[in-house]
Structure formats: C-alpha cells, structure tokens
Amino acid sequence: MADFQDFNLSCPLPIQQYPHVLLAHGGGGKLMHQLIETVFVPAFSNSLLGVRHDGASFAVGDARLAFTTDSYVVRPLFFPGGDIGSLAINGTVNDLAMCGARPLYLSAGFILEEGLPMETLWRVVQSMRQAADAAGVQLVTGDTKVVDKGKGDGIFINTAGLGIIEHSLAINPNSVQPGDAILLSGDLGRHGVAIMAEREGLEFESRIESDCAQLSGIVQAMLDSGIAIHCLRDLTRGGLTSALVEIAESANRQIQIEETRIPVREDVRGACEILGLDPMYLANEGRFIAFLPPAQAEQALAVMNAHSTDTGAALIGTVTDIARPLVMLKSRIGAMRIVDMFSGEQLPRIC
Amino acid sequence: MADFQDFNLSCPLPIQQYPHVLLAHGGGGKLMHQLIETVFVPAFSNSLLGVRHDGASFAVGDARLAFTTDSYVVRPLFFPGGDIGSLAINGTVNDLAMCGARPLYLSAGFILEEGLPMETLWRVVQSMRQAADAAGVQLVTGDTKVVDKGKGDGIFINTAGLGIIEHSLAINPNSVQPGDAILLSGDLGRHGVAIMAEREGLEFESRIESDCAQLSGIVQAMLDSGIAIHCLRDLTRGGLTSALVEIAESANRQIQIEETRIPVREDVRGACEILGLDPMYLANEGRFIAFLPPAQAEQALAVMNAHSTDTGAALIGTVTDIARPLVMLKSRIGAMRIVDMFSGEQLPRIC
Numbered sequence: 060m061a062d063f064q065d066f067n068l069s070c071p072l073p074i075q076q077y078p079h080v081l082l083a084h085g086g087g088g089k090l091m092h093q094l095i096e097t098v099f100v101p102a103f104s105n106s107l108l109g110v111r112h113d114g115a116s117f118a119v120g121d122a123r124l125a126f127t128t129d130s131y132v133v134r135p136l137f138f139p140g141g142d143i144g145s146l147a148i149n150g151t152v153n154d155l156a157m158c159g160a161r162p163l164y165l166s167a168g169f170i171l172e173e174g175l176p177m178e179t180l181w182r183v184v185q186s187m188r189q190a191a192d193a194a195g196v197q198l199v200t201g202d203t204k205v206v207d208k209g210k211g212d213g214i215f216i217n218t219a220g221l222g223i224i225e226h227s228l229a230i231n232p233n234s235v236q237p238g239d240a241i242l243l244s245g246d247l248g249r250h251g252v253a254i255m256a257e258r259e260g261l262e263f264e265s266r267i268e269s270d271c272a273q274l275s276g277i278v279q280a281m282l283d284s285g286i287a288i289h290c291l292r293d294l295t296r297g298g299l300t301s302a303l304v305e306i307a308e309s310a311n312r313q314i315q316i317e318e319t320r321i322p323v324r325e326d327v328r329g330a331c332e333i334l335g336l337d338p339m340y341l342a343n344e345g346r347f348i349a350f351l352p353p354a355q356a357e358q359a360l361a362v363m364n365a366h367s368t369d370t371g372a373a374l375i376g377t378v379t380d381i382a383r384p385l386v387m388l389k390s391r392i393g394a395m396r397i398v399d400m401f402s403g404e405q406l407p408r409i410c
Numbered sequence: 411m412a413d414f415q416d417f418n419l420s421c422p423l424p425i426q427q428y429p430h431v432l433l434a435h436g437g438g439g440k441l442m443h444q445l446i447e448t449v450f451v452p453a454f455s456n457s458l459l460g461v462r463h464d465g466a467s468f469a470v471g472d473a474r475l476a477f478t479t480d481s482y483v484v485r486p487l488f489f490p491g492g493d494i495g496s497l498a499i500n501g502t503v504n505d506l507a508m509c510g511a512r513p514l515y516l517s518a519g520f521i522l523e524e525g526l527p528m529e530t531l532w533r534v535v536q537s538m539r540q541a542a543d544a545a546g547v548q549l550v551t552g553d554t555k556v557v558d559k560g561k562g563d564g565i566f567i568n569t570a571g572l573g574i575i576e577h578s579l580a581i582n583p584n585s586v587q588p589g590d591a592i593l594l595s596g597d598l599g600r601h602g603v604a605i606m607a608e609r610e611g612l613e614f615e616s617r618i619e620s621d622c623a624q625l626s627g628i629v630q631a632m633l634d635s636g637i638a639i640h641c642l643r644d645l646t647r648g649g650l651t652s653a654l655v656e657i658a659e660s661a662n663r664q665i666q667i668e669e670t671r672i673p674v675r676e677d678v679r680g681a682c683e684i685l686g687l688d689p690m691y692l693a694n695e696g697r698f699i700a701f702l703p704p705a706q707a708e709q710a711l712a713v714m715n716a717h718s719t720d721t722g723a724a725l726i727g728t729v730t731d732i733a734r735p736l737v738m739l740k741s742r743i744g745a746m747r748i749v750d751m752f753s754g755e756q757l758p759r760i761c
Contacts, residue, residue: 080526085556098528099552102535103542107515107550115515115550119574122471128517128570129553164458164466166479168568170521175431177449184453191454199458199466201450202480202568205436206759210563217519217553219479219570223470408557 083403087296087342090403092305112231113154113293116224123224125160127151130217134408136179138257140249140268143214144186146344146410149273150295151220152194156278157291157347159230160222162194167201167218172211183214194273196220226282232309234289237380240356241314242349244277244363244372245270246322247299251341252330254409261334265326272345277366281349286359290350295410298340300386301400302348308384316376317389340401342409350378434754438647438693441754443656463582464505464644467575474575476511478502481568485759487530489608491600491619494565495537497695497761500624501646502571503545507629508642508698510581511573513545518552518569523562534565545624547571577633583660585640588731591707592665593700595628595714595723596621597673598650602692603681605760612685616677623696628717632700637710641701646761649691651737652751653699659735667727668740691752693760701729 083090100108107115114127131147141149148165155162167187171180191198228234250269256262274293281288290310292302299321307314323331323338331338351359356374363372388398434441451459458466465478482498492500499516506513518538522531542549579585604620607613625644632639641661643653650672658665674682674689682689702710707725714723739749 075528078528080522080524080528080531080556082524082556082558085522085554091554094554098532098535099554102539103518103549103552105548105550107548108552117515117550119475119514119572120471120473122473124470124572126515126517126572127551128519128568130519130521130555130568132521132555132557163470164468164477166477166570167454168479168481168519168570170481170483170566170568171431171436173431173433177426177429177431180431181449184449188453197456197458198454199456199468200478201454201459203436203442203445203450204481204483204566204759205431205433206483206563206566207433209560212557212561215521215555215557215566217479217481217521217568217570219517219519219568221470221475221477221572408555 082407086401086403086407087301088401088403113157116158125155125158125222125224127154128217128219129154130215131410132215132408133410134212135257136183136213138269139253139266141271142183142186143216144183145190146271147216147218148187148190148194149271149344150410151218152196153274153293155220155222156275157293158222159226159228159282159288159291160224161279162196162220162222162275164199164221165191165196165218167198167216169203170211170215171203171205172213173205173208175213180214194275228288230288230291232290232306235306235310235312235350235378236289237312237378238353239289239350239378240353240374241316241376241378242356242359242363242372243321243375244347245367246324247343247346248323248327248331248338248341250344251336251406251409252327255334255406263326263330267326267330270343270345274345274347277363280362280366281359284358284362286351286355286362288349288351291347293347294343296342297400298342300339300398303386304400307386311382311384313379313381313383313385313387314376315379315387315389318391320373320375322373336405340405344410433758437752437754437758438652439752439754464508467509476506476509476573476575478505479568479570480505481566482761483566483759484605484761485563486608487534487564489620490604490617492622493534493537494567495534496541497622498567498569499538499541499545500622500695501761502569503547504625504644506571506573507626508644509573510577510579510633510639510642511575512630513547513571513573513626515550515572516542516547516569518549518567520554521562521566522554522556523564524556524559526564531565545626579639581639581642583641583657586657586661586663586701586729587640588663588729589704590640590701590729591704591725592667592727592729593707593710593714593723594672594726595698596718597675598694598697599674599678599682599689599692601695602687602757602760603678606685606757614677614681618677618681621694621696625696625698628714631713631717632710635709635713637702637706637713639700639702642698644698645694647693648751649693651690651749654737655751658737662733662735664730664732664734664736664738665727666730666738666740669742671724671726673724687756691756695761
C-alpha cells in the first residue's frame with residue numbers, strides 16, 4: 060500500500076486542484092480525461108493500456124482478442140427505448156465492436172442496494188438476456204454484491220466483454236489518415252433526451268426513445284464488405300464532440316465537420332432547445348463514427364444504411380492534412396469555429 | 411424488455427418469498443445461492459455458465475481461456491493487511507487461479523461517490539498497481555463512473571480477469587472423485603476478524619492482519635510439480651463451509667473433515683469467541699482448498715508449504731464414496747455432525 064504521507068509529493072498537480080471527486084469526473088469530458096491521464100494511466104502504464112481506445116487488444120495463442128469493461132449507473136433504471144440491463148449488454152458489445160472485434164463472451168457484476176424490489180432485478184435480468192441474444196453473445200460468468208440501503212442506488216451493473224478480431228486491420232486512432240472520410244451512423248441525441256424527459260417527467264408531442272442498440276451487426280457487415288476501416292468510436296458520454304476531439308488528439312490531425320450534415324431529429328432538436336442541451340455533446344447508446352478511406356465512403360454508407368433501423372448514416376466531415384489536434388465545425392451559416400469537449404457532462408448518470 | 415405484469419406468473423417461487431433484496435442475498439450463503447439458481451442461471455442459461463465454478467473456461471483459437479469477474483464493496487476501504495485495491499486485484503487473480511489458469515489481463519471498473527477525497531482514490535490505485543505487479547498481471551482496460559453523493563459509498567471496484575489454461579486437467583467440481591484428499595492452504599479467519607476489528611474499532615493484544623494475497627503462484631507451483639488437481643476453491647464469502655457444501659452438492663459426494671486438523675490462529679480463535687463469529691464461516695482472501703488424488707497429498711502439502719508465508723497447509727479431510735451431497739465434521743470431542751451453509755453471512759460487505 061502506498062504511504063499516506065507521499066500523497067502531496069507524488070500526486071500530480073491537476074488532481075491537487077480538485078481534491079475531491081466531482082460528478083464531472085465521470086462525465087466523459089475534460090475532467091474525466093484529466094483523471095485518467097493523471098491517476099489511472101501513470102499507475103497502470105503498459106503498452107496495451109497506452110492505446111486509449113474503447114478496449115485493449117492483444118494476441119493469445121493464435122487468436123487476436125479484444126477486452127473491455129464498463130459500469131452502468133444510469134438513473135432512472137427504466138427509460139423509453141431501454142433500461143440499465145439492455146444498456147449494460149449493448150454498451151460493452153459496442154465497445155468490442157469499436158475495436159473491430161466480434162463479441163463472444165460477457166461477464167456481469169451486480170451491485171444491488173438492500174431493499175431493491177426483486178421484481179426490478181428480475182425485469183433487468185430478462186432485458187439483459189434479450190439484449191445478449193440479439194447481439195449473439197453469451198453471459199458466462201457473474202457476481203452479485205449487496206450494499207446497505209442508502210449506500211447504493213438500486214442497481215449498478217458492470218459488464219466486461221471478450222471478443223475476437225478476425226481481420227488484419229488495426230482499428231484505432233493511430234490508424235487515422237489525412238483525407239479519411241468521417242461517417243456518422245445515424246441521428247444524434249435521442250438517448251440523452253429520453254433519459255432527461257423520463258427523469259424530469261417531461262412529455263413531448265412525440266415519444267422520444269433512446270437509440271440504445273447493439274452495433275456489432277453493422278460493424279461486422281462493414282468488415283465483411285471489405286471496408287478498410289481505420290478507426291471506430293461510439294458516441295456515449297461526451298457525445299460526438301468528445302469522440303472527435305479525442306481522436307484528433309490521438310492522431311494529431313485537424314478534423315473538419317459540417318453542422319448541416321449531422322442528422323438530428325426535429326423533435327429531438329426542439330426538446331434540446333427547450334432543455335438547453337446541445338445534441339453535439341449528448342450521449343448516444345447506438346451511434347458511432349467511422350474513419351475510412353474516402354474512396355470507400357459511398358459503399359460504407361450504403362452498408363450502414365442497409366443495417367440501420369432509423370434515420371440514415373451520413374458523411375459528416377473529413378480529416379485534414381494539418382498536423383494540429385483540433386476539431387473545426389462549419390456552422391449552418393458557413394462560419395468556422397473550434398469545438399471542444401465539455402468540462403464535465405450536460406447530464407450526469409446517463410449510462 | 412419483459413412485461414411488468416408477467417412477474418407473478420414467471421418469477422420463481424423462492425424469489426416471491428423474498429420480495430426485496432436483503433444484505434444476505436450477497437452473503438455467499440443459502441440466500442445468495444437461491445438468488446443465483448432462480449434468477450441468474452435460468453435467465454442466462456448456457457453450457458459455460460452451468461459449471462458454477464469461480465469462472466468460465468472455453469477455447470478461443472488454439473488457447474484454453476478462463477474468464478471471471480467480481481465486484482468489491484468492502485467497508486472500510488482500508489484495513490490491516492490490505493485495502494479495497496489489493497482485494498480487487500487478488501480476488502480476481504485468485505478466481506482465475508481456482509480455474510487452474512495463469513492470470514494474464516485484468517479490467518477495472520470504478521464507481522466513485524461524488525465527494526470522495528482524490529487522495530483516497532490515489533492510494534487505492536497505487537495499491538492495485540502493486541498487487542497487479544506481485545501477481546504478474548496487467549491492467550489493460552478500465553472505466554470510471556461517478557454517482558451522486560449518498561448514492562454510493564466511497565469506491566466500488568469491479569475487476570474482470572482473463573487467464574490462460576496451460577495444462578490438460580479439468581479443474582472443477584465435476585472432477586472430484588471418491589477418496590480425494592482435501593487440503594487447506596493455511597489458517598482460517600484472519601480477513602473477517604481484521605475487517606470486523608477495523609469496523610468496530612476493536613483492539614486485540616496482537617495485530618490481526620487480513621490474509622489477503624494472490625494464490626496464483628502457489629497454484630502454478632502445484633501444477634508445475636505435476637499434481638493432478640481435481641478441484642480448487644478459494645474460501646471467500648461463506649468461508650470454508652460454503653465452499654465444501656457447494657462442492658459436495660456439485661459432485662454429489664459426502665465430504666468428511668476433521669475440526670482438529672483445521673488451522674486457526676489462537677488470537678483469531680479468541681477474537682472469534684469474543685465477537686461471536688465462527689472461523690468455519692468467515693471469509694478469507696488468501697486461502698483455498700484443493701481436491702486431489704490421496705497418493706499426491708504429501709507432495710502437494712510440501713509444495714503448498716514451500717510457497718506459504720505463514721502457518722502451514724493441512725490435510726483436513728476426504729471425499730467419501732457415499733453419493734450424498736453432505737459435509738460431515740468430526741468435532742474436537744469426536745462427535746460427527748452435519749455442517750451446512752449460513753443463510754446469509756456473519757459479516758456483510760467483507761469483500
């Protein structure tokens with residue numbers, strides 16, 4: 060165990076500026092990145108962790124594997140279009156898909172609060188089973204802990220996932236190239252708005268459901284079609300903006316996107332205006348961006364749209380040859396501006 | 411998502427007897443087993459989950475892998491001999507070792523409570539790094555969530571682990587044979603007493619430290635020595651008794667053990683008498699039992715003692731040829747009695 064007195068000497072400066080954990084440290088924005096870079100990466104530094112992707116990939120025997128984990132603390136547990144159970148399966152399946160891996164096996168760790176209605180647990184578990192079946196994965200090992208009433212919040216779920224990489228591509232931010240087309244798999248903002256509406260008891264003219272879905276099928280279809288994918292990233296905490304900024308930083312390339320090309324449903328846009336939210340920063344649970352050679356963009360869009368159940372995929376931008384880690388947005392009126400991560404997250408506990 | 415109204419029709423009877431989750435559902439005793447058998451196993455039924463071992467094992471490519479997960483919610487976070495960080499690494503490393511696997515990679519999912527001192531997180535993370543180094547595993551992927559103040563309890567950690575099985579033995583309860591020797595790797599009860607003393611502010615004449623330790627080295631040494639291990643089980647929640655009862659049930663064999671052969675330190679025994687605890691049921695975090703051919707018992711004990719840092723391993727009993735899932739204890743005064751699992755756990759949140 061590290062010596063207590065060492066803290067002030069060893070703990071890096073940015074953490075000393077925030078002596079306590081804030082909700083924003085879990086928000087997918089700047090504070091979370093600062094926490095990861097100053098506490099977790101230095102402590103656990105190794106070549107696999109260094110890639111800073113949605114999961115780690117490595118060889119075991121003759122197989123290339125991907126391994127990832129996420130905890131789910133969404134509030135409320137049930138929301139239009141999903142629940143913590145479907146989210147816990149799809150979220151981890153999607154992280155494997157973003158590594159270009161075919162998901163094989165999941166683990167599940169439950170932290171239950173004393174007094175939770177058994178019926179709630181039963182509903183969540185049934186939902187997990189259905190989502191696992193839909194994604195073609197098996198839940199093979201698990202664990203249950205119970206904490207005292209008032210020391211948890213109903214159900215927290217951790218899932219870890221193991222997948223197999225069956226191609227020779229290196230799908231990660233380091234493979235991004237100048238000229239790459241940036242495709243977005245569908246419309247933005249529905250998960251965030253659905254959660255917010257359920258949490259606050261708001262009703263809109265149309266029912267806005269979460270986009271929560273597994274992305275493994277669509278990624279497999281792209282790979283099967285021979286698309287030479289360079290990088291994939293799902294648009295969860297921090298939304299489209301954080302994903303783009305992270306990749307621009309990892310690849311040290313300026314990225315340029317066009318606001319008018321980014322699909323947002325009219326009802327979602329309206330709800331965002333009322334609620335003071337920006338769909339560019341909202342968490343999605345069934346959307347991703349793909350970086351790939353521009354010559355394959357049209358074919359990739361066709362594959363993505365063939366596997367999408369709702370509003371279509373779109374080409375939203377490109378990677379420039381400027382070696383500067385910036386994301387530039389061409390706005391509706393044609394002006395260019397830099398977009399940056401949020402400090403925290405517009406909505407805490409969205410996943 | 412399952413229909414709400416289906417609950418009373420579909421949810422199995424034992425769960426309806428307990429309409430809410432109790433602390434005992436996480437205790438490693440009868441209630442937890444009932445929860446697993448009636449909710450989790452039916453929902454996630456598959457051939458790998460069916461083995462009911464410390465983890466799942468399967469082939470990927472030409473490699474045999476083991477995969478396991480545990481969440482850690484121990485209170486207090488720091489205790490004599492360890493902390494939640496070392497526990498989170500050692501516990502999952504040990505579950506892999508109990509599958510006969512060499513641990514390779516771990517994931518870590520943190521659920522932090524808003525307001526947690528950053529220094530506490532830093533200490534826990536340093537402790538995880540040291541434990542990972544000692545066990546020879548790499549922490550390769552992770553996740554951080556933050557929940558509102560009062561909706562968590564400082565830090566919860568989930569770790570999942572991936573290991574490789576480099577031998578042809580089938581180490582699980584189904585391999586247990588009549589006549590098998592049952593070896594215990596060391597003295598019982600220290601983790602439980604250390605936690606209880608820290609929690610209640612008790613002081614004993616001698617300092618009782620948790621036995622928290624990685625068991626991978628000792629298991630590897632047994633395998634390297636050619637011990638044909640049939641089954642391994644670490645003695646965490648529910649202690650020695652739950653482990654024996656679970657294996658007796660899985661193997662459908664009567665097990666016989668002798669109380670006088672079970673090592674318990676005098677200071678631990680004294681503390682247990684004062685606190686009203688039974689070392690047979692207390693959680694340990696660095697102890698396991700091994701089932702193996704009686705002809706190899708002496709050799710196995712020598713290997714175990716060569717790798718033990720404290721009081722020695724012992725032969726505590728045998729598997730009989732009676733096809734009845736019972737554990738019989740020969741007490742100090744020579745009487746035979748049936749020992750059964752606790753309903754819950756003597757001490758909640760011990761790991």
